[in-house]
Amino acid sequence: MSYELYYWPTIQGRGEFVRLALEEAGVPYVDVARAPEPDGGVPAMMALLDGDSVPHPPFAPPFLKSGRLLIGQTAAILVFLGERHGLSPKTESGRLWVHQIQLTIADLVTEAHDTHHPIASSLYYEDQREAAARRAESFRAERMQKYLGWFETILERGGGPWLAGRSLTYADLSLFQVLEGLRFAFPKATKRLERKVPRVVALRDRVADRPAIAAYLASERRIPFNQMGIFRRYPELDP
Amino acid sequence: MSYELYYWPTIQGRGEFVRLALEEAGVPYVDVARAPEPDGGVPAMMALLDGDSVPHPPFAPPFLKSGRLLIGQTAAILVFLGERHGLSPKTESGRLWVHQIQLTIADLVTEAHDTHHPIASSLYYEDQREAAARRAESFRAERMQKYLGWFETILERGGGPWLAGRSLTYADLSLFQVLEGLRFAFPKATKRLERKVPRVVALRDRVADRPAIAAYLASERRIPFNQMGIFRRYPELDP
Structure with missing residues (x-):
């Protein structure tokens, strides 16, 4: 069963920290809000974010779905993935x-x-x-x-x-x-x-x-930096 | 062996989240920067923060010392205390x-x-x-x-x-x-x-x-809110 990552489809943002971990781990995942509707797209993400029957609704994207488990907050997602896929220490x-x-x-x-x-x-x-x-x-x-x-x-x-x-x-x-x-x-x-x-x-x-990161960075899965994300280039802010 | 909490001595700040967990757990701890020098005080805190030989120096207070373990970041400290003292779920x-x-x-x-x-x-x-x-x-x-x-x-x-x-x-x-x-x-x-x-x-x-929280709040260990902490009262910000 593959993971489902939910994040805004047009930016790297905080979702990128999760994408990098998934890519390095080499595990299959669906970047849901970037997938076609009706199963994907932003509406599919909003359904989990705002749905009335989600028991543990995340506060904001990104969040990760693994079976019935829904995990929000980037750092918490990485704790989970790190332990499962050898990306954190054993002690x-x-x-x-x-x-x-x-x-x-x-x-x-x-x-x-x-x-x-x-x-x-x-x-x-x-x-x-x-x-x-x-x-x-x-x-x-x-x-x-x-x-x-x-x-x-x-x-x-x-x-x-x-x-x-x-x-x-x-x-x-x-x-x-x-x-x-x-x-x-x-x-x-x-x-x-x-x-x-x-x-x-x-x-x-x-x-x-x-190798896995280099392949990812060269792929279309890597969204380029842009003026909508967390890191933006305004020349006047870096004189 | 008791815990050592390191945080700025005159404010609740982020240290307060750790204090509340320690108080509810009923475990002994020293609020080091509020203790007398030379063992306590802000210099004792800075020695761990800026010391050249600390293997895992925290980025900022609060941090908790438990034996040889030094843990920074409030949320990480609470993960640690929660698992040790029954303040987080078992699953x-x-x-x-x-x-x-x-x-x-x-x-x-x-x-x-x-x-x-x-x-x-x-x-x-x-x-x-x-x-x-x-x-x-x-x-x-x-x-x-x-x-x-x-x-x-x-x-x-x-x-x-x-x-x-x-x-x-x-x-x-x-x-x-x-x-x-x-x-x-x-x-x-x-x-x-x-x-x-x-x-x-x-x-x-x-x-x-x-009971433990009520006793703590009534004690001198609870620093009152003030104009140096995270939460400050400026009437013009709450018109």
């Missing part, structure tokens, strides 16, 4: 450490989103441009460095090559995705910072070279 | 569900914080007042209702009395804390909304009546 302490890294990545993702939408997701960027400029400035000057510096530190202390040591985990796939997103949204600021975090850059390259 | 699906609820509460907490600091945590409120007014308006008009409405829905569908059914979990303690915080920060908006979410309010009361 409790190792699993908690990888989860902690993932939750920190999730915080970074939220902050990256809020650089272009600091006031409200329901408003246009154009209606929060001034606040966006200020928030992006703080993100570039303080937050990006703090986050990427922390990933560099833990790679150094752990001995690598992966975040949790010798074995790849879902957190490595997520860090790859975050660096790709930062390169897209803040090419100048990211380029400057990358000199200071060589281990993070090397990890990104190592993930991109994984 | 995998139940644990994932409670974790998913907790991660949604964490998102709400971040959004509540950002109402008064939409631009940068490193700036004063006074320097981001205009953006704060706009973000708070969206939070009150859209987000609070969406979050509290979701909690109400899952309480209704699950049959209660707790979020995950018949047994209290750490997510219930966290929802209590969030409602307390919203009442402090947005008394008017919260009062209006509470009429629509009677199950959430009843759960809050049920948590407050737990």
Whole structure:
């Protein structure tokens, strides 16, 4: 039985962290909202999100369906997939450490989103441009460095090559995705910072070279970055 | 051996979700940054946060030390405590569900914080007042209702009395804390909304009546809400 992933069909967004884990694990899945209606499409996703009879309705996409189990929240989905498909450590302490890294990545993702939408997701960027400029400035000057510096530190202390040591985990796939997103949204600021975090850059390259990931990135299943997702390129936010 | 909790000593903040779980579990713990130096105090916390030899340094407080295990990220700490002290379900699906609820509460907490600091945590409120007014308006008009409405829905569908059914979990303690915080920060908006979410309010009361929680709330261990924490009262943000 294959997994069903539910996420907005036109963006990488938070769904991409789940897609990368599914692709690396090599397990079959249906990206439901990208599949044709009536079985697929956004209506099929909304039916689970807003349906009156869903016992455990997710708060928001992405969510994953595995048989009768419906799991929302990216980090929780990755805990589930990680344990099932060898993408997280076998020890409790190792699993908690990888989860902690993932939750920190999730915080970074939220902050990256809020650089272009600091006031409200329901408003246009154009209606929060001034606040966006200020928030992006703080993100570039303080937050990006703090986050990427922390990933560099833990790679150094752990001995690598992966975040949790010798074995790849879902957190490595997520860090790859975050660096790709930062390169897209803040090419100048990211380029400057990358000199200071060589281990993070090397990890990104190592993930991109994984056969399953390389095949995925070259396929049509990988949606290109665009101006609707979490990472968006507004040149004025990366002067 | 008792747990060591590390968090900023003058605020409830994210540490409070951990404190509530420890108090309900009735396990001994030291709130290290609130203990006297040299063993306690903020320097003891910074030593683990910034120390060169910490193998798994947390990104930020709160973090919990249990023997040699050091766990950061509130939701990860609660996974750990929940499994050890009967504050999460025994089944995998139940644990994932409670974790998913907790991660949604964490998102709400971040959004509540950002109402008064939409631009940068490193700036004063006074320097981001205009953006704060706009973000708070969206939070009150859209987000609070969406979050509290979701909690109400899952309480209704699950049959209660707790979020995950018949047994209290750490997510219930966290929802209590969030409602307390919203009442402090947005008394008017919260009062209006509470009429629509009677199950959430009843759960809050049920948590407050737990003997261990009632004793904690009446003790000096409970730091009062104040203008330094995540939930702050600025009357202009709750007109």
